[in-house]
Amino acid sequence: MRNPIGWAALTAFSLAFFAFIYAPLFIIIGYSFNSNPVNMMIWESFTFDWYTGLLGLSDRITDTGNRAAYIESTDLMLAALRNSLIIAVFTTTISTLIGTATAIALARYRFSGRGFYNGFMMVPMMMPDIVLGIGLLIFFVTIGMNLSMLTIIIGHCTFLTSYVFIIVQARMAGLDPALEEASADLGASEWTTLRKVLLPQLAPGIMGGALLAFVISMDDLVITYFVSGTGDTTLPVFIFGMIRRGVKPEINAIATLIILASVVIAALGLWLRSRKID
Amino acid sequence: MAVKRQTWALGLLLAPVTLFLGVFFLLPLTIIAVFSFLTPGLYGGVEWDFYHWNYSRIFGWADGIIEIFEPIYLQILFRSLSFAALTVILTLILCYPVAFWVSRLSERWRLVFLFLITLPFFSSLIVRLYAWLLILKPTGVLNTVLMSLGIISEPLEILYTPAAVVLGMVYVMVPFMFLPLFAAVDNLDSAQTEASLDLGANRFQTFVKVMLPQTLPGIMGGAVIVFIPSVGNFIVPDVLGGAKGLMIGNLVEQQFLSSRNWPFGSALSMIIMAVVLTVLMVSVTRARKAGGHA
Numbered sequence: 001m002r003n004p005i006g007w008a009a010l011t012a013f014s015l016a017f018f019a020f021i022y023a024p025l026f027i028i029i030g031y032s033f034n035s036n037p038v039n040m041m042i043w044e045s046f047t048f049d050w051y052t053g054l055l056g057l058s059d060r061i062t063d064t065g066n067r068a069a070y071i072e073s074t075d076l077m078l079a080a081l082r083n084s085l086i087i088a089v090f091t092t093t094i095s096t097l098i099g100t101a102t103a104i105a106l107a108r109y110r111f112s113g114r115g116f117y118n119g120f121m122m123v124p125m126m127m128p129d130i131v132l133g134i135g136l137l138i139f140f141v142t143i144g145m146n147l148s149m150l151t152i153i154i155g156h157c158t159f160l161t162s163y164v165f166i167i168v169q170a171r172m173a174g175l176d177p178a179l180e181e182a183s184a185d186l187g188a189s190e191w192t193t194l195r196k197v198l199l200p201q202l203a204p205g206i207m208g209g210a211l212l213a214f215v216i217s218m219d220d221l222v223i224t225y226f227v228s229g230t231g232d233t234t235l236p237v238f239i240f241g242m243i244r245r246g247v248k249p250e251i252n253a254i255a256t257l258i259i260l261a262s263v264v265i266a267a268l269g270l271w272l273r274s275r276k277i278d
Numbered sequence: 279m280a281v282k283r284q285t286w287a288l289g290l291l292l293a294p295v296t297l298f299l300g301v302f303f304l305l306p307l308t309i310i311a312v313f314s315f316l317t318p319g320l321y322g323g324v325e326w327d328f329y330h331w332n333y334s335r336i337f338g339w340a341d342g343i344i345e346i347f348e349p350i351y352l353q354i355l356f357r358s359l360s361f362a363a364l365t366v367i368l369t370l371i372l373c374y375p376v377a378f379w380v381s382r383l384s385e386r387w388r389l390v391f392l393f394l395i396t397l398p399f400f401s402s403l404i405v406r407l408y409a410w411l412l413i414l415k416p417t418g419v420l421n422t423v424l425m426s427l428g429i430i431s432e433p434l435e436i437l438y439t440p441a442a443v444v445l446g447m448v449y450v451m452v453p454f455m456f457l458p459l460f461a462a463v464d465n466l467d468s469a470q471t472e473a474s475l476d477l478g479a480n481r482f483q484t485f486v487k488v489m490l491p492q493t494l495p496g497i498m499g500g501a502v503i504v505f506i507p508s509v510g511n512f513i514v515p516d517v518l519g520g521a522k523g524l525m526i527g528n529l530v531e532q533q534f535l536s537s538r539n540w541p542f543g544s545a546l547s548m549i550i551m552a553v554v555l556t557v558l559m560v561s562v563t564r565a566r567k568a569g570g571h572a
Contacts, residue, residue, distance in 0.1 A: 025401070126554065134310065
């Protein structure tokens with residue numbers, strides 16, 4: 001049935017496809033250990049300088065000799081990383097709470113606006129991020145709200161609530177409502193049923209949604225770019241700015257660390273999903 | 279249902295999302311719509327007077343002068359649409375064979391390759407784009423390799439061209455096309471393809487007449503998911519494109535962060551929204567129709 005030559009060609013094409021996806025990432029990783037700061041394509045020697053440089057520990061100065069400026073940019077980067085983490089934690093918490101509550105309401109209650117809510121929850125996901133970003137920018141400026149970490153958190157929550165909703169709703173669809181009915185029949189209050197019966201069953205979905213929200217919040221560039229003030233910046237916006245100013249070897253080191261972190265998080269996500277099947 | 283559902287509990291569950299998205303999602307979008315019809319202020323900001331020139335400008339008339347037709351913004355809009363369409367077509371051509379290949383692997387290898395395709399979802403967009411900056415620049419990976427192999431003698435100038443923008447968008451969007459396609463290809467009824475081949479259809483005919491119609495919902499889904507973020511994209515053209523790669527998203531960004539013409543920027547965003555809504559409506563109607571026939 002199967003044509004061996006055709007299959008071999010298909011295999012070659014597919015492996016080339018995966019090489020296309022991964023080669024750029026390996027190039028960054030390779031570059032991050034090359035001590036040649038001028039032409040990174042020419043291998044000089046192996047170095048950890050760019051990594052220690054990120055922590056402000058290195059004496060090696062890539063820009064023309066301004067050590068003070070260099071250390072300052074390192075501080076800015078670490079501050080951006082810290083901001084990203086704070087924003088992601090708050091965003092994840094808020095969007096997970098709102099998204100889960102909405103998913104429960106739409107799955108367990110029958111009411112007239114239900115169809116509208118179900119459709120409406122898709123809209124923030126489909127809205128181009130640039131439109132949402134400038135909409136929020138005009139809104140915050142018009143009502144006189146200063147751009148800060150708070151406005152970034154609000155911006156992230158507007159679309160991440162929808163992501164959490166979708167994932168929790170999918171989990172909800174697989175649950176048996178009979179368990180909750182039994183709980184109610186046995187005299188548990190609505191609150192107790194929610195806490196002791198529904199939430200434990202929903203937990204993997206909620207965890208999955210929260211993980212996704214965290215990852216997207218950490219990576220968001222467009223919305224953050226528009227609603228961040230002059231002071232507070234996040235890691236992706238900081239890297240975007242660095243790239244706009246020109247390529248420096250420190251970017252390779254931080255990019256490599258981000259790639260490693262994403263591998264860890266993706267593996268964690270896979271592990272969560274495999275637990276869900278049990 | 280046996281569980282007694284309280285109205286106040288429903289209210290409590292729905293209040294947060296209603297308030298939050300009402301204030302921070304619907305209101306901002308309404309403000310964009312209103313601003314797009316207002317007069318730009320002299321030093322940024324707006325004046326509350328009705329003004330239709332924001333849209334007239336996009337459709338080719340220079341401010342206040344009806345005789346002069348300058349379709350520069352239409353050109354940029356058209357370019358954005360064609361870049362996004364090209365991205366859809368290229369990701370489709372790349373992903374279809376690979377999705378088919380992965381769906382025919384043993385259970386274990388399927389999981390491995392599905393993990394490999396989802397991994398980019400978790401890694402940073404800006405880092406992945408930055409990699410292409412390293413590859414495409416004149417002293418970058420591509421030129422160094424090609425020149426040392428003697429294939430070219432002068433460095434190719436790919437960076438800051440439209441080709442670089444489309445390449446970058448294809449790279450970023452590939453996982454979004456792959457997953458819906460994979461779901462469709464994986465559900466293919468192999469008995470039908472075998473029947474088609476047994477009855478004398480060749481491979482091409484079988485693909486066009488049997489496989490393509492069955493996987494069409496996946497293709498449409500992937501196309502919509504790739505097209506929408508591509509058409510309003512401003513990060514990819516900003517990092518990899520030059521003046522000739524400028525897209526409508528870059529125009530919007532300029533209006534807000536450098537030109538400070540908010541009403542014009544709002545009108546441009548309304549155009550992006552209109553394009554996206556049209557695409558969504560067409561795809562939903564098509565999907566309904568297809569569902570009705572099945």
